[in-house]
Amino acid sequence: xxxxxxxxxxxxxxxxxxxxxxxxxxxxMEVDEKLPSVREMASNLAINPNTIQRAYRELEQEGYLYAxxxxxxxxxxxxxxxxxxxxxxxxxxxxxxxxxxxxxVEEREICQRVAEKYRKLQDKAKSKARSAEAAD
Amino acid sequence: xxxxxxxxxxxxxxxxxxxxxxxxxxxxMEVDEKLPSVREMASNLAINPNTIQRAYRELEQEGYLYAxxxxxxxxxxxxxxxxxxxxxxxxxxxxxxxxxxxxxVEEREICQRVAEKYRKLQDKAKSKARSAEAAD
DNA sequence: TAACTGTACTAATAAGAATAATACAGTTAG
DNA sequence: CTAACTGTATTATTCTTATTAGTACAGTTA
Numbered sequence: 535x536x537x538x539x540x541x542x543x544x545x546x547x548x549x550x551x552x553x554x555x556x557x558x559x560x561x562x563m564e565v566d567e568k569l570p571s572v573r574e575m576a577s578n579l580a581i582n583p584n585t586i587q588r589a590y591r592e593l594e595q596e597g598y599l600y601a602x603x604x605x606x607x608x609x610x611x612x613x614x615x616x617x618x619x620x621x622x623x624x625x626x627x628x629x630x631x632x633x634x635x636x637x638x639v640e641e642r643e644i645c646q647r648v649a650e651k652y653r654k655l656q657d658k659a660k661s662k663a664r665s666a667e668a669a670d
Numbered sequence: 671x672x673x674x675x676x677x678x679x680x681x682x683x684x685x686x687x688x689x690x691x692x693x694x695x696x697x698x699m700e701v702d703e704k705l706p707s708v709r710e711m712a713s714n715l716a717i718n719p720n721t722i723q724r725a726y727r728e729l730e731q732e733g734y735l736y737a738x739x740x741x742x743x744x745x746x747x748x749x750x751x752x753x754x755x756x757x758x759x760x761x762x763x764x765x766x767x768x769x770x771x772x773x774x775v776e777e778r779e780i781c782q783r784v785a786e787k788y789r790k791l792q793d794k795a796k797s798k799a800r801s802a803e804a805a806d
Numbered sequence: 807t808a809a810c811t812g813t814a815c816t817a818a819t820a821a822g823a824a825t826a827a828t829a830c831a832g833t834t835a836g
Numbered sequence: 837c838t839a840a841c842t843g844t845a846t847t848a849t850t851c852t853t854a855t856t857a858g859t860a861c862a863g864t865t866a
Contacts, residue, residue, distance in 0.1 A: 587843080
């Protein structure tokens with residue numbers, strides 16, 4: 535479900551955060567879907583529960599999760615106008631784009647990549663809608 | 671010239687690397703332009719020379735700098751096909767774009783942002799060409 | 807020659823990540 | 837109700853890594 539890279543200088547709790555955020559924004563995990571429990575996840579990854587707890591707590595602060603004591607942690611809906619997070623993302627985006635352009639990557643290639651991401655996201659939403667229809 | 675943020679969890683040497691990389695890819699620093707010496711930079715930022723040394727060494731490994739013992743460190747030309755670095759950049763780019771799309775940012779807005787970056791880079795190149803012409 | 811440059815190295819310190827071990831309260835299935 | 841799960845909180849310890857400190861050596865330059 536989530537891959538850890540111990541060679542990476544990025545802390546484990548950050549890798550866990552990135553992993554779940556990715557599953558959520560790519561539409562792999564649906565709204566209100568339950569995440570593995572803190573202890574279960576820690577067991578799966580063979581790391582300390584406190585590390586998972588920190589990852590979940592911070593994802594909750596970002597608005598990507600909500601937690602219910604006794605029940606579990608669940609995927610939240612799309613966060614409302616989290617301007618702080620958006621600014622972080624735009625900053626990361628800008629830095630990547632500027633360097634890619636400097637490295638001679640074509641503007642066309644970059645924009646096509648955005649379009650591709652957008653298409654995949656739409657496809658995901660459509661297939662979700664179909665399966666919901668079939669369930670009726 | 672470069673801003674350090676001690677609240678940021680990102681290591682200082684990484685912040686220094688990012689800072690200079692940014693100056694280079696944005697065209698603020700020109701090819702063969704000299705960087706502040708290791709000791710001078712450390713003095714300016716009020717940090718240890720070893721920290722600057724590490725930043726310069728790693729930027730050199732990435733191909734953004736070249737160093738000459740006794741003379742100094744200088745901006746290198748555009749690195750050749752550094753596929754490893756490119757993959758990192760595309761990964762960061764993809765993650766940012768996917769999350770931005772999820773947060774309801776329009777595909778249009780994102781691509782316009784790329785176009786803007788491209789334009790600024792071109793402008794920079796043109797103004798460099800003009801000043802070179804004037805110098806003749 | 808003196809003052810600069812990059813580079814290398816070892817040792818010590820500081821900071822933060824990760825672990826370990828409990829504890830408590832809410833939920834749920836049997 | 838009970839047992840087994842859930843999230844959450846807390847303290848202490850260990851480990852890793854960034855950062856500092858200090859020194860040294862070789863190349864460059866005015």
